[in-house]
Amino acid sequence: MSNSVPEISDAEFAVLDVLWQHNPANANDIIAKLNETKPWHEKTVKTLLNRLVKKQAISYEKQQRSYLYSPLIERDSYLVKQSKSLVDKLFRGHLSPLITGFAQQSQLKKDDIAALKAIIADWEQEQKDD
Amino acid sequence: MSNSVPEISDAEFAVLDVLWQHNPANANDIIAKLNETKPWHEKTVKTLLNRLVKKQAISYEKQQRSYLYSPLIERDSYLVKQSKSLVDKLFRGHLSPLITGFAQQSQLKKDDIAALKAIIADWEQEQKDD
DNA sequence: TGATTATAATTACACTTGTAATCTAAGTGT
DNA sequence: ACACTTAGATTACAAGTGTAATTATAATCA
Structure with a gap:
């Protein structure tokens, strides 16, 4: 489509x-x-x-x-698409090794950590909802 | 060098x-x-x-x-370098918007979540150590 | 040893990309 | 009305890329 x-x-x-x-x-x-x-x-x-x-x-x-x-193309969807295609190519679709790589290089910023916590909370909430 | x-x-x-x-x-x-x-x-x-x-x-x-x-080139360092350059280009160096994008697309897998938790724990430990 | 076969090396070729320069047409100032 | 300026359109051109085909060379089989 x-x-x-x-x-x-x-x-x-x-x-x-x-x-x-x-x-x-x-x-x-x-x-x-x-x-x-x-x-x-x-x-x-x-x-x-x-x-x-x-x-x-x-x-x-x-x-x-x-x-x-x-x-004409939307920023958010473009960024998601590019991110996903890199993660697919480099890590066969898994995000965690990318994040781990960043962590090892100490590239994580405080707002990254805050965002991660929020994401985890959401995710766990969703698990419960299922 | x-x-x-x-x-x-x-x-x-x-x-x-x-x-x-x-x-x-x-x-x-x-x-x-x-x-x-x-x-x-x-x-x-x-x-x-x-x-x-x-x-x-x-x-x-x-x-x-x-x-x-x-x-001749090492896999890990290559992957880190590519990840970083994408994150620099798309998100001005911040990882969290990439992760948020994944979360919104429900692309996070259970091992991603586990990895995230471990990373956060490590990061917080380091803060304490400082 | 001469023909055949497998490998690697060289060449091909169109498309994309970075990086402009040149051309053309439409306003503008005099 | 004519020259100058300023857009955009067209053209340029080398390097990199995807995707091989062709050529050279070395080993092998008959």
């Missing part, structure tokens, strides 16, 4: 990510925002915008001279 | 993954094992092996006619 999210390259993702934060936005705004962190040439960003349009990841609507772009 | 793990493509990863499980192995073994899950032509797998050698991700030693391949 529905849609199959297009493949988004790393560079394209960075553009999409800006659009998820401020939307709609025109090319210049997007370029300016991106340039806070990436040294990308204006032409490069335009190319990426074009590719995203072609992939139907974003849409645009003519403003005056320029375009106003908006995301 | 050391090394910087080479970029490994998806197809190359599948080959490396087989080698992590049985090592050393010759091309035919690897091809047979891969063909349990991937419909890849023998020539394709050989190409991937060559590329992995060129990238110094694996090494080989001449057996008789054929080669015996072995991984």
Whole structure:
């Protein structure tokens, strides 16, 4: 059924990510925002915008001279899909080894721990409900 | 310092993954094992092996006619590195939103929960130790 | 030893990606 | 009305990737 999210390259993702934060936005705004962190040439960003349009990841609507772009794919579902596909590929679908890896590298932050506790509580609640 | 793990493509990863499980192995073994899950032509797998050698991700030693391949990069550190780079890209380094995403999709398995509990316990122990 | 066969090495080829430069058309200032 | 500027559209181009086919070479069988 529905849609199959297009493949988004790393560079394209960075553009999409800006659009998820401020939307709609025109090319210049997007370029300016991106340039806070990436040294990308204006032409490069335009190319990426074009590719995203072609992939139907974003849409645009003519403003005056320029375009106003908006995301077509939803941030949350995209992130979930990408996370899941990495976990499938690296850990055959199991999240725990990923988390363990992070823990061993001491990459867990306090809010991670808080989130984990909440998740466990929810999960156990659900078990009871069944 | 050391090394910087080479970029490994998806197809190359599948080959490396087989080698992590049985090592050393010759091309035919690897091809047979891969063909349990991937419909890849023998020539394709050989190409991937060559590329992995060129990238110094694996090494080989001449057996008789054929080669015996072995991984040069360590599985655990590779997995950690990939996990971390995805989490950096998608969640700016925070693991909790990834886990929350999984939880919402009910993708958490019982062993995931057990692992989470252990991790939390360890983390809290460490806090105390400080 | 010459033909056949197995391996590995080299080459192929289209598509994607990063990273722009060039071209074109539509406003704008004079 | 004409030159300049500013968008977006088109084209470029090398490296990497998926997916092999072709070629060279070494071992083996007849």
